[in-house]
Amino acid sequence: MKHLYDCILGEKRTEVILATDVASITSHIETTIRSVLWVCDTNTVKFLATDSQKTVVLPSGEEAKSWQSIENIVAAAVKLRLARDGFIVAFGGGVVCDTAAFAASIYMRGCQLILIPTTLLSQVDASLGGKTAIDVFTIKNLVGTFYPAKHVFVCPTIVKSLPEKEFKNGLGETLKHALLAQDQSLMEFFENQQRAIMRRDAMVLERMVIDSLQVKRFYIEADPREEIGIRSALNLGHTFAHALESAGNLNEWAHGEAVAWGVAKALESGLKLKITDHVFAERALRLFESYGFNIGYRVRHIERFMLALEGDKKRKSGAVRFVMLSNQGKIRLETLEDQIIKSVISRT
Amino acid sequence: MKHLYDCILGEKRTEVILATDVASITSHIETTIRSVLWVCDTNTVKFLATDSQKTVVLPSGEEAKSWQSIENIVAAAVKLRLARDGFIVAFGGGVVCDTAAFAASIYMRGCQLILIPTTLLSQVDASLGGKTAIDVFTIKNLVGTFYPAKHVFVCPTIVKSLPEKEFKNGLGETLKHALLAQDQSLMEFFENQQRAIMRRDAMVLERMVIDSLQVKRFYIEADPREEIGIRSALNLGHTFAHALESAGNLNEWAHGEAVAWGVAKALESGLKLKITDHVFAERALRLFESYGFNIGYRVRHIERFMLALEGDKKRKSGAVRFVMLSNQGKIRLETLEDQIIKSVISRT
Structure with a gap:
């Protein structure tokens, strides 16, 4: 794993880290961070060898950007007794990243956030810049926050296996x-x-x-x-x-x-x-x-x-x-x- | 009305304005700001002579700090076609201020926010500092943001009529x-x-x-x-x-x-x-x-x-x-x- 740079967004900074494979990212997080809640979707859950108590699986697709998903993530965080210094880690495409990041930005007025974008689009777009959102009343991204992740792990080799x-x-x-x-x-x-x-x-x-x-x-x-x-x-x-x-x-x-x-x-x-x-x-x-x-x-x-x-x-x-x-x-x-x-x- | 000072909270600043009576605050806002959504509760609505289309009335008390209130505020904002440069104005005690401020902080990733605290407690506490929150799963302030108001109008004479x-x-x-x-x-x-x-x-x-x-x-x-x-x-x-x-x-x-x-x-x-x-x-x-x-x-x-x-x-x-x-x-x-x-x- 290689530190690429820190992206400075006003008062916040996001460390961008290049990784050669997914397994090394997840094991790095599991071994270095004590308190983690993983958020993935039905497509990406198979690449995560994490404890189901510590993992929220969202439905795949745009409909996951809902208040229901936020409630599920917050409920899991409460159950895990995640504190403000605990991490929510998003593992998936733009929908998973946007939703998990919004949840992290409002849970206890903001806990720690890591993004692991798993599509080409989310690697070059949703991962960087701090825009989080869900859809409300069928209006796309109506509700959200600016909340840059603390770390973004970019793994270009994932792109090889995309449809x-x-x-x-x-x-x-x-x-x-x-x-x-x-x-x-x-x-x-x-x-x-x-x-x-x-x-x-x-x-x-x-x-x-x-x-x-x-x-x-x-x-x-x-x-x-x-x-x-x-x-x-x-x-x-x-x-x-x-x-x-x-x-x-x-x-x-x-x-x-x-x-x-x-x-x-x-x-x-x-x-x-x-x-x-x-x-x-x-x-x-x-x-x-x-x-x-x-x-x-x-x-x-x-x-x-x-x-x-x-x-x-x-x-x-x-x-x-x-x-x-x-x-x-x-x-x-x-x-x-x-x-x-x-x-x-x-x-x- | 008198500008007291700007309170500097990191990158954000809140202008604190002293007012002698409530009527002058509301008429000042109605005449100087084009796009406003008022949020009050069943106790404070009687002091607001605003259009019901432009006013959300929350129930009184702690139970108003709910996702349901946020949905109601966001729905009213969409109906009014409030843009990111539009204002949500909270008129009430700590519960109204916390809830309306949270809604303002997430609507379109943050619209403009004015607080008019109407209790002594909210004037000296909830109005300043940017903490917004609702209660989720009966846990007080579980979900919220840091989102300082753009303006806070403080009107100490309101305190005279409090129970x-x-x-x-x-x-x-x-x-x-x-x-x-x-x-x-x-x-x-x-x-x-x-x-x-x-x-x-x-x-x-x-x-x-x-x-x-x-x-x-x-x-x-x-x-x-x-x-x-x-x-x-x-x-x-x-x-x-x-x-x-x-x-x-x-x-x-x-x-x-x-x-x-x-x-x-x-x-x-x-x-x-x-x-x-x-x-x-x-x-x-x-x-x-x-x-x-x-x-x-x-x-x-x-x-x-x-x-x-x-x-x-x-x-x-x-x-x-x-x-x-x-x-x-x-x-x-x-x-x-x-x-x-x-x-x-x-x-x-």
């Missing part, structure tokens, strides 16, 4: 990070190492995860609580993606695929508005295509899509500001006219 | 603050102004509330998250008080009365151990007595009391450390032998 759809899910976000990076090295890496990445070679996976996390780190350290418009760069592609998902395609698209499509639409909007550098945009669009993302997908029910966007706007008490890129790593927040949006989503 | 028991409730905590102050001026004030305080004269109430809050401010600014043992000074008397309350006297004693008794027991323990200055202890004990607190109360069921203390110990994964005073404003954390505890609670 194809889950791998692509994470790939969409890592490619997004390549565009947001302050230099072109991650972009070049994706261009040059495509075959090794698709084969999921251990060495390239490690570099992909570490470098992608560094991009996230750059934005969240500059703006930990998303207050000054820098952290929102990470939402690149997400406004388009959420509208696509809400407009009835929620189960058809993996989230990472919707994000890849959304990033493409943000680039195309930028081209139309002459905000985005032409060479950069073409190169980025080619990259997504070369990894098999369907960025040319045309929305058929345009009005339904526009309504979904409208819903976003209402919740945010004002105009929706899209994250746009003028060039590699250079963001701008812009409102977009309906005409531009309609034209890029239907490619007229 | 006697509620007034005494707050008085116990304010006397405790007098002992914790860094100089003797608040203690002298209580000694010299007793008749005016018991008559609840407006001028003395204002000074009592403001000076008592300053004492709390001193301890919480030095240790916002109760991490280095300074903030725990504010728990003076509370370990004894909680045990008294859990040992079957929960409804017999107002919390402030139990705290006053507990402070006396801490002083008496300090005398027995020769930790506490004799002159200071005698003076402090006389002060509590002169305000009519039953500090000489003898616990009859000693074993039940010791079991209640034991329960506290188990939850805190280690020995219970009592807050002791060596002299005015000088605290020490000490474990106490059973023999000492038994002797002070039964006065043998």
Whole structure:
């Protein structure tokens, strides 16, 4: 195991640790920490050789992000007599990490928290940055906190065994990070190492995860609580993606695929508005295509899509500001006219 | 209305504002803030002339500190389309403040929060310091956050209309603050102004509330998250008080009365151990007595009391450390032998 760096989020810091295999992480935690409550889901429980008294197993999927899960975790913590200096350890994907982290942030006004993300998406996204949440009244992430983990264990080799759809899910976000990076090295890496990445070679996976996390780190350290418009760069592609998902395609698209499509639409909007550098945009669009993302997908029910966007706007008490890129790593927040949006989503 | 000071709690700050009457606070908020959700209880709702669409009325009493209340507040916030820059305003005693503040801290990962404490106890205690909480599985404050309010409006004249028991409730905590102050001026004030305080004269109430809050401010600014043992000074008397309350006297004693008794027991323990200055202890004990607190109360069921203390110990994964005073404003954390505890609670 190797200490990579401390990510500084305001007053809090998260130690990021690189691990070569899961077994070494769990045994390290079991031997060094006295008081631990494990939180996993029905998919990841089989990789945990922990005492069932000390383990909460959540259902798999988004429905686990519920108050019921929080109650179950808190009940188990009380039963274990977990104190404020005790640890809740999340072992799973984004849903498990978000839910366990929210529980840790409110149990006794905050106990200790470790995240072990087990998907590519959660390794490069949910693990770092302190956003915790559950869904309430079917509204995604309506309730949550900012509560950075004390330690995050990143184990890129886990990615080898992910189903194809889950791998692509994470790939969409890592490619997004390549565009947001302050230099072109991650972009070049994706261009040059495509075959090794698709084969999921251990060495390239490690570099992909570490470098992608560094991009996230750059934005969240500059703006930990998303207050000054820098952290929102990470939402690149997400406004388009959420509208696509809400407009009835929620189960058809993996989230990472919707994000890849959304990033493409943000680039195309930028081209139309002459905000985005032409060479950069073409190169980025080619990259997504070369990894098999369907960025040319045309929305058929345009009005339904526009309504979904409208819903976003209402919740945010004002105009929706899209994250746009003028060039590699250079963001701008812009409102977009309906005409531009309609034209890029239907490619007229 | 008068800006008193900003209380700095780590990265957060709370503006403390002195107001002469409640009506001016509510109209100030209604005219200056666009997006507001009011939270009150069945006791305080009559003082609020607000739109029922914009008001959540909690039941009165401790049972309101529940997840059900949080759901009700969040549901009302969603209905109002409250955004992260919108305000939740608590109008009530400690229960309303703790609950509304917890809801504000988790709604959209934290929206804006204003507290208008309407009891003496909540004005000098719950309003400042950022502790929010609800009770879960009948365990008091099991779930909560640290989330300092943006503004706290303090209106000492409210204290004039409190029932006697509620007034005494707050008085116990304010006397405790007098002992914790860094100089003797608040203690002298209580000694010299007793008749005016018991008559609840407006001028003395204002000074009592403001000076008592300053004492709390001193301890919480030095240790916002109760991490280095300074903030725990504010728990003076509370370990004894909680045990008294859990040992079957929960409804017999107002919390402030139990705290006053507990402070006396801490002083008496300090005398027995020769930790506490004799002159200071005698003076402090006389002060509590002169305000009519039953500090000489003898616990009859000693074993039940010791079991209640034991329960506290188990939850805190280690020995219970009592807050002791060596002299005015000088605290020490000490474990106490059973023999000492038994002797002070039964006065043998």
